[in-house]
Amino acid sequence: MMEQDLGAAMFGSEFKARAFPVYASMRQSGPVVRVALPSGESFCLVTRYAECLELLKEHERFANDPANALSEEEYAALFQQVAEGLTPEQQEFLAQTDEILSRNLLAVDPPDHSRLRRLVAIPFTPKYIEGLRARVQEIANDLLDAVEARSAKTGSREMELIDDFAYPLPLTVIAEMLGIPAGDRDRFREWSAAAVSFTPADPANPEITAKLIEFIAYLRGLVAEKRADPGDDLLSGLVLAEAEGDKLSENELLSMMFLLIVAGHETTVNLIGNGTLALFDFPDQRARLDEYPGLLKSAIEEMLRYYGPVEMSLARWVRAETELGGEPLRRGERIMALLASANHDEAQFSEPETFDISRDPNRHLAFGTGIHACLGAALARLEGQVAFATLLSRLPNLALAIPRDDVQWRDGTFLRGLTRLPVAY
Numbered sequence: 001m002m003e004q005d006l007g008a009a010m011f012g013s014e015f016k017a018r019a020f021p022v023y024a025s026m027r028q029s030g031p032v033v034r035v036a037l038p039s040g041e042s043f044c045l046v047t048r049y050a051e052c053l054e055l056l057k058e059h060e061r062f063a064n065d066p067a068n069a070l071s072e073e074e075y076a077a078l079f080q081q082v083a084e085g086l087t088p089e090q091q092e093f094l095a096q097t098d099e100i101l102s103r104n105l106l107a108v109d110p111p112d113h114s115r116l117r118r119l120v121a122i123p124f125t126p127k128y129i130e131g132l133r134a135r136v137q138e139i140a141n142d143l144l145d146a147v148e149a150r151s152a153k154t155g156s157r158e159m160e161l162i163d164d165f166a167y168p169l170p171l172t173v174i175a176e177m178l179g180i181p182a183g184d185r186d187r188f189r190e191w192s193a194a195a196v197s198f199t200p201a202d203p204a205n206p207e208i209t210a211k212l213i214e215f216i217a218y219l220r221g222l223v224a225e226k227r228a229d230p231g232d233d234l235l236s237g238l239v240l241a242e243a244e245g246d247k248l249s250e251n252e253l254l255s256m257m258f259l260l261i262v263a264g265h266e267t268t269v270n271l272i273g274n275g276t277l278a279l280f281d282f283p284d285q286r287a288r289l290d291e292y293p294g295l296l297k298s299a300i301e302e303m304l305r306y307y308g309p310v311e312m313s314l315a316r317w318v319r320a321e322t323e324l325g326g327e328p329l330r331r332g333e334r335i336m337a338l339l340a341s342a343n344h345d346e347a348q349f350s351e352p353e354t355f356d357i358s359r360d361p362n363r364h365l366a367f368g369t370g371i372h373a374c375l376g377a378a379l380a381r382l383e384g385q386v387a388f389a390t391l392l393s394r395l396p397n398l399a400l401a402i403p404r405d406d407v408q409w410r411d412g413t414f415l416r417g418l419t420r421l422p423v424a425y
Contacts, residue, residue: 011412011413013408013409013410013419016311016409016416017409019311019340020344020353023047023341024341024344024346026047026338026341027047027048027341027345027346030047030325030327031046031047031048031051031324031325031326031327032044032046032051032325032335033047041081043333043335043336044329044334044335044336045312045335045336045338045341046325046335046336046337046342047338047341048325048341048342049342049343049345049348049349049365050345050348051325052339053342053365053369054324055316055324055335056313056337056365056368056369056372057369057370059109059370060319061318062316062317062319062335063109063316063317063319064106064108064109064314065107065108065112065317066078066315066334068109068317068319069318069319069331070317070332074332082094086206087206090206093206093209093210093212093213094209096213096216097209097212097216100216100255101212101216101254101258102255103116103249103252103254103255104116105117105120105256105259105375106259106263106314106372107255107314113372114371115246116248116252116256117375119238119241119246119247120256120375121375122237123177123237124376124379126378129378129379129382130382132177132379132382133382133386135176136173136382136383136386139168139172140386143165143168143169144165144390144395146164147164147165157424158401158422158424159422159423159425160421160423161273161421161423162273162418162421165272165387166268166272166273166276166387166421167189167265167269169268169387170264170265170268170269170272170380170383171185171188171189171265171269172185173264173265173379173383174260174264175188177233177264178233178235178261179226179231179233179234179235180222187218188261191211191214191215191218192261192265192266194207194211194212194215195212195258195262196262196266196414197411197412216254216258219254219257219258220254222235223250223257226239227239234260235257238253238256238257239253260376263376264376264379266309266415267309267310267374267376267380268309268379268380268383268387270309270310270416270417271300271380271383271384272383272384272387273417273418273421274303274309274416274417274418275300275303275307276388277400277407277418278302278303278306278307278355280399280404282355285355285356285357289357289392290392293389293392295357296385296388298357298358298359298360298362299388300381301362301364302355302356303384304366304367305343305349305359305362305364305366306343308340308364308365308366309366309415309417310339310414310415311338311340311413311415312336312337313336313339313368313414314336314414315334316335316336317332317334318331318332318333337365337368339365339366340416342365343365398423400421400423400424401422401423402422407421408420
């Protein structure tokens with residue numbers, strides 16, 4: 001197994017701008033590479049499509065919960081390593097967030113995972129999601145109405161696509177689904193940014209931990225309100241949820257809310273922003289989509305493959321000595337599927353560096369696969385369909401308003417998204 005000395009740089013915006021040629025080189029090196037951190041720790045990245053598929057689907061050998069791969073002593077040592085250099089108060093904060101936020105669908109294994117998914121999956125049926133289409137369309141229209149009204153006042157035909165459209169659209173949708181008061185929603189951007197800015201090179205950032213504690217405190221208060229006065233929203237349903245006599249514990253409920261809020265809008269923000277950038281980068285494909293709007297669904301799948309909103313999976317843990325793609329793995333090792341690399345794997349996709357809105361088949365891994373596949377994938381796809389149909393029909397002259405070299409990716413481990421995307425229309 002080759003070791004890559006990418007270190008903390010791998011999680012920064014500059015790396016993301018040049019990542020795909022690096023990923024191609026990593027795939028040539030082998031299906032699994034070990035990445036060294038400045039701390040001396042290392043973790044494994046799975047670079048190729050076939051092995052990513054195997055990792056994501058295999059639960060006997062790979063655990064999502066480190067407690068199912070490590071002894072109690074090893075788990076305690078892992079926490080101490082992460083918390084090194086923190087004050088006692090900061091360590092307490094970190095312990096609280098770890099205890100609460102580690103009980104969501106992405107962080108547990110069967111049978112707990114099966115129970116949690118059964119309790120939370122009811123509102124994510126295709127019929128329910130399709131029923132949201134009219135409301136998503138209304139939100140998209142309202143956002144562009146506001147942009148055009150501002151333009152009428154100022155005379156400027158520019159907007160910042162992330163702030164004005166890509167961010168508020170999915171946040172409004174998930175907030176309404178969950179029953180979050182409209183006046184509280186502006187605070188969620190800072191909280192969710194903290195939630196997705198984690199990197200293995202700085203896993204115990206005190207500022208981020210403090211924001212997460214604040215977020216959890218807010219969620220706890222919201223749960224209390226829903227218990228006292230439940231409505232017909234998803235959060236009230238989760239508070240009261242029972243399936244086969246089972247309920248969510250307090251920590252499971254808080255963790256699930258956290259996941260739904262963050263994952264429920266961050267991935268769609270990135271889909272809209274990254275997908276728009278792809279259309280700017282490949283004007284021939286933009287022209288095809290304008291001429292053949294029936295290709296929209298296929299175009300969104302290609303956006304998900306090419307500039308996928310999730311760069312890599314959350315960590316999994318090797319339960320016992322094994323191998324993947326012929327590469328040996330030790331018990332207790334941390335391993336992640338490098339989804340952005342898998343989605344550009346030459347062995348799976350013909351001409352993977354070409355953005356082709358009619359690509360078929362297109363079995364990308366943007367939403368993962370297996371039992372931990374993204375619960376909200378259908379919602380993200382619907383929001384993407386509405387967002388792009390509305391943008392391209394109402395603003396047919398949409399164009400990048402800054403030099404392409406000035407477009408920056410956000411820092412962070414797991415997601416691929418843009419800091420901002422100024423556009424003219």
